[in-house]
Amino acid sequence: MxxxxxxxxxxxxxxxxxxxxxxxxxxxxxxxxxxxxxxxFFYYEVYAKYSEETNDAYVNGDLVVISPQISGTVSKVVVDQGDYVKKGQVLVSLDSNDTQIALQAAEAKLANSVREVRSLYATAGNAKASLEATKVEYNQAISDYERRQKLAKSGAISQENLNHYQDLVETTKSQYLASQQALKMAISLVDNTVLETHPAIKSAVANLRQTYLNNLRADIVAPISGYVAKRAVQLGSQVQPGTQMMVIVPLHQVWVDANFKESQMRDMRIGQLVTLTSDLYGEDVEYKGEIESLGIGTGSAFSLLPAQNASGNWIKIVQRLPVKIRLYKDNQAQYPLRIGLSMLAKVDIKDTSGPLLSKSVQLEARFDTDVYQNTLQEVNHLVTQILHENVGINNINPE
Structure with a gap:
């Protein structure tokens, strides 16, 4: 107890x-x-409130497809997949025997055309001289006939003799008219032209330029610096214009396409700063960039078969809009990105002063190459040389 x-x-x-x-x-x-x-609350007010992020982001870039401009047989492949190439470097060579023969034929055709056109100008000069001669003969025949008419009235000559001079007038008249037609025909072939602007010369020059370019195009060059990918060309292959031989990827010009939910894009503006990390290098390597453009439409709107929501069983699905992010060059040399890599993108949306859509008009080319600019200058020198050799005049400037 x-x-x-x-x-x-x-x-x-x-x-x-x-x-x-x-x-x-x-x-x-x-x-x-x-x-x-x-x-x-402090994290939301200071950071999370002014930040939007997505892991639906991927590296994208230009894929420059290399294709031949002429048909031919591949005789040399200089580069392989993964190689770095510089702008203007020869990538593939085609057998140039046929193009060289065609170029020689075009040179001969231009030289022959120059000589033929020179003969046309000479023919026109001869026709003009012939017209002057027949005109003199015709006027002389008329004068002789008129003088014989007076003599015939006085009985100094016979009627038969007068008829002979009358026939001579008709004959010289026919010759004069024929000379006029011959001159018109000769002038019509050279009228309002000089030698270098004659249609036959211009046609031959155009043919020479085309065959010259075809001969140059037997060597296929890189229009841009980058890395070779998807090489499909093989030695001995018979290729046609438009055949995809390889792809060049300029990794120094890549960007990121990030797909944000429509509810995340309320405060997004062009020019806002973006911090990115890749799965390849991890969170220790950060890339900086800025929003270059906001999507014009959702992916479903531009699909081959756009969604049709006018049905009784409609279910709302949150859409995503693509955002193009331009990368700064900070870490790309040391940590290069590849096409298609997954990225985590965090956008600083605190500054909303930027535009929603681009308002500037793009007047200059965003991308260009100068590897093809000197080809016509070289062929123009060849044309001038052929004209000088076959006509013997100076200061000829082919158009």
Whole structure:
């Protein structure tokens, strides 16, 4: 009996202690929740409120397809997949025997055309001189006939003699008219032209330029510096214009296409700063960039078969819009990116002063190459040389 009383008294004494511990635990938990809430509120107000991120982002870039401009047989492949090439470097060579023969034939045709056109100008000069001669003969015949008419009236000459001079007038008249027609025909072939602007010369020059370009195009050059990918050309292959031989990827010009939910893009503007990390290098390597353009439409809007929501079983799906991010050059040399790599993009949306759409008109070319600019200058020198050699005049400027 005394033992049970002692146990009861002990339990009653421990109950206030347990209640105190429970209150302390609740207080600690409450304080922890308050601290966590305050920390989250501070994080949201300072950082999360002004940031949007997505892992639906991928590296993209230009894929420059290399194709021949003429048909031919591949005789040399200079580069292989993964090689770095410089702008203007020869990538593939085609057998040039046929193009060289065609070029020689075009040179001969131009030289022959020059000589033929020179003969046309000479023919026109001869026709003009012939017309003057027949005109003199015709006028002389008329004068002789008129003089014989007076003599015939006085009986000094016979009627038969007069008829002879009359026939001579008709003959010289026919010759004069024929000379006029011959001159018109000769002038029509050279009228309003000089030698270098004659249609026959211009046609031959155009043919020479085309065959010259075809001969140059037997060597296929790189229009841009980059890395070779998807090489499909093989030695001995018979290729046609438009055949995809390889692809050049300029990795120094890559960008990131990030797909954000439409609810995330309310405060996004062009020019906002973006921080990116790749799965390839991890979070230790960060890339910086800025928004270059905001999507004009969702992916489903530009798909081959756009979604038709005019049905009874419609379910709303949150759409995503593509955002193009231009990368800065900071880490790309040391940590190069590849086409198609996954990225995590975080956009700083605190500054909303930028435009939603581009308002500037692009007047200059964003991309260009000068590897083809000197080809016509070289062939123009060849044309001038052929003209000089076959006509012997100076200051000929072919058009």
């Amino acid at each position: 005394q033992t049970s009383e002692k146990i009861t008294a002990s339990a009653m004494g421990n109950e206030p202690v347990k209640k105190g511990k429970r209150k302390t635990s609740f207080l600690i938990l409450f304080i922890a929740l308050v601290v966590i809430g305050a920390a989250w």
